[in-house]
Amino acid sequence: MNFFYAPRVFAIGVILAMTSAASAQSDTNPPATVDADVIDTASQLIDTALNSSLGFDIVESLTTEVGPRLAGSEAEQRARDWGVKLGESLSFDRVSVEPFSMPFWDRGELQIALTSPYQQALYGTALGGSGTSDQPIDAPVVYFRSIHDIETVEAGSLKGKIAFIDGEFMVKSQTGAGYGEANHKRRVGWQHAERGGAQALVIRSVGSDSHRFPHTGMMSSKEDQWATIPVIAVSNPDADHLRRLHELGQTMSMRVHSTAGWKGSVSSGNVVFDLVGRDKPDEIVLIGGHLDSWDLGTGAVDDGAGVAITTAAAELIARLPHRPRRTIRVVLFGAEEVGLLGARAYAEQHADELDQHVLATESDFGAGTIWQLVSNVNAEANPVIDAIGRVIQPLGIARGGSDVPGGGPDIIPMAMQGVPTVRLNQNGMDYFDLHHTPDDTLDKIKPAELAQNIAAYAALVYIAAETDVEFRTKKDEPEASTADE
Incomplete structure (x- = not known):
């Protein structure tokens, strides 16, 4: 230049x-x-x-x-x-x-895949502060278009489910404008998912790329407590894929197994x-x-x-x-x-x-x-x-x-x-x-x-x-x- x-x-x-x-x-x-x-x-x-x-x-x-x-x-x-x-x-x-x-906090190992309507590996990563799953979680997916949609979820209504928070694709800018709003789901999404009784939370990565590279990052604690469930970010192309399936009316299920957790x-x-x-x-x-x-x-x-x-x-x-x-x-x-x-x-x-x-x-x-x-x-x-x-x-x-x-x-x-x-x-x-x-x-x-x-x-x-x-x-x-x- x-x-x-x-x-x-x-x-x-x-x-x-x-x-x-x-x-x-x-x-x-x-x-x-x-x-x-x-x-x-x-x-x-x-x-x-x-x-x-x-x-x-x-x-x-x-x-x-x-x-x-x-x-x-x-x-x-x-x-x-x-x-x-x-x-x-x-x-x-x-x-x-x-x-x-x-x-x-250690990342451990992660396996995440779509299991219904068909089998497909997803590219994801545990978010900092994510909880662990002793055994693989196989559960249907509940789709939320944005963080604002899950904020009003009723207690216990997500029991036995995996929540997925989508969101808008983050716009590129010289100043990084838009990161704060996009990052909201990463910071506090787990709190609403846990209140709803979800077994795991998956979110769209907080990033502006279209590669199958997931974005990690730290979540926020609540009253010095961290998530007890796995919280996973999937790449933007994978999030796009899940959105399209939802818009077609397809029933989705996932398998998630994460060994991330706190180590003292x-x-x-x-x-x-x-x-x-x-x-x-x-x-x-x-x-x-x-x-x-x-x-x-x-x-x-x-x-x-x-x-x-x-x-x-x-x-x-x-x-x-x-x-x-x-x-x-x-x-x-x-x-x-x-x-x-x-x-x-x-x-x-x-x-x-x-x-x-x-x-x-x-x-x-x-x-x-x-x-x-x-x-x-x-x-x-x-x-x-x-x-x-x-x-x-x-x-x-x-x-x-x-x-x-x-x-x-x-x-x-x-x-x-x-x-x-x-x-x-x-x-x-x-x-x-x-x-x-x-x-x-x-x-x-x-x-x-x-x-x-x-x-x-x-x-x-x-x-x-x-x-x-x-x-x-x-x-x-x-x-x-x-x-x-």
């Missing part, structure tokens, strides 16, 4: 002119600015990143040497070991693992890389991705790419003659796929120092090109974010909203505690073709697009760590108490 890069000298001139004009607006309270030498270094980082294979080398190593990395599994442990070796082989000042405990408490952990700031080592600019993956593919797009993008961006900054003023921290979060467990553990373990986390963001939406920068910072810091936007604009990235909360899934627990965020939005047009499927493999990553991501992250993170600006929204001063209170 061509990004139509503007000459760096022209970009720097535009930035300096705009920041100088902004500074002249107010002599009493001038807006934050970015020094010319910082802008120049950030632009040089972009050039370096676009001509580097470091990011692709990292994701190739992770997906090949470790492979799938189910949260809590032995494979995720090997991924942490891999992460430590990676950090120690690069230029980071500190490399550590921060452990936490978690419940472990295990240890997971977050891998942390630090570049210690030269002037303000206690102030942290945090970036990262999640190290675990679902186990159907090799987790290249979700989220080996994010691990590679953020690690490579920090490493390119580490190779500069001097460390930035603030500490840059890369966190490879554990157990994201099963409920942001690593992110929650990080926020708890670092609760006393989150006020020193000056900015945070994550790469966790594949490896497509970045097209937009959004932020949620102190209004007085927006000129710096705007300047970052102008530096990365030649990469084909537009400046978006300045009051957009988020930063990425693993950033949510920190953002809820007041940590400011930015987000580099990627083109997710094909993300939900691959998401949580056997098709999430290294060949789906385009090296040039990965390099564009690294270039944008390197520039953003360097400027944020080198510029003395307060990104955090200022809290109102508490009112003075009186003796009568």
Whole structure:
């Protein structure tokens, strides 16, 4: 893909002119600015990143040497070991693992087939949190056109049956719009099926592809309870087939046998890389991705790419003659796929120092090109974010909203505690073709697009760590108490 890069000298001139004009607006309270030498270094980082294979080398190593990395599994442990070796082989000042405990769910084995009106194997996968079946379940199928149709099912009315929730085919979009609604049946469908007394639940995969690759993913618990019945997602073509049979008035039956289930408490952990700031080592600019993956593919797009993008961006900054003023921290979060467990553990373990986390963001939406920068910072810091936007604009990235909360899934627990965020939005047009499927493999990553991501992250993170600006929204001063209170 061509990004139509503007000459760096022209970009720097535009930035300096705009920041100088902004500074002249107010002599009493001038807006934050970015020094010319910082802008120049950030632009040089972009050039370096676009001509580097470091990011692709990292994701190739992770997906090949470790492979799938189910949260809590032995494979995720090997991924942490891999992460430590990676950090120690690069230029980071500190490399550590921060452990936490978690419940472990294992996929086990699955057999699923249509048995009436004829025999046909179906392509399915157990959803995270699915219950087990000691013996094969042979039962008639009750068809539900959508999650909304099963929400009103009467208690006990599905006894001895297998429920099937269909749904609309998920529309492709750059932003991934539609995932939330489509994902509703995966999250809570089991609760309605169990209330109805169903022996098992089958749903249409939450994905935008037309391949016979089922999409896995985690369900939601209810009052800390999980499904006791098998909950299976079948591929979109198989769901289409079941719909057609239903529309023809055919009576359907299935056989389901799943050995998925919970296996007790295990240890997971977050891998942390630090570049210690030269002037303000206690102030942290945090970036990262999640190290675990679902186990159907090799987790290249979700989220080996994010691990590679953020690690490579920090490493390119580490190779500069001097460390930035603030500490840059890369966190490879554990157990994201099963409920942001690593992110929650990080926020708890670092609760006393989150006020020193000056900015945070994550790469966790594949490896497509970045097209937009959004932020949620102190209004007085927006000129710096705007300047970052102008530096990365030649990469084909537009400046978006300045009051957009988020930063990425693993950033949510920190953002809820007041940590400011930015987000580099990627083109997710094909993300939900691959998401949580056997098709999430290294060949789906385009090296040039990965390099564009690294270039944008390197520039953003360097400027944020080198510029003395307060990104955090200022809290109102508490009112003075009186003796009568």
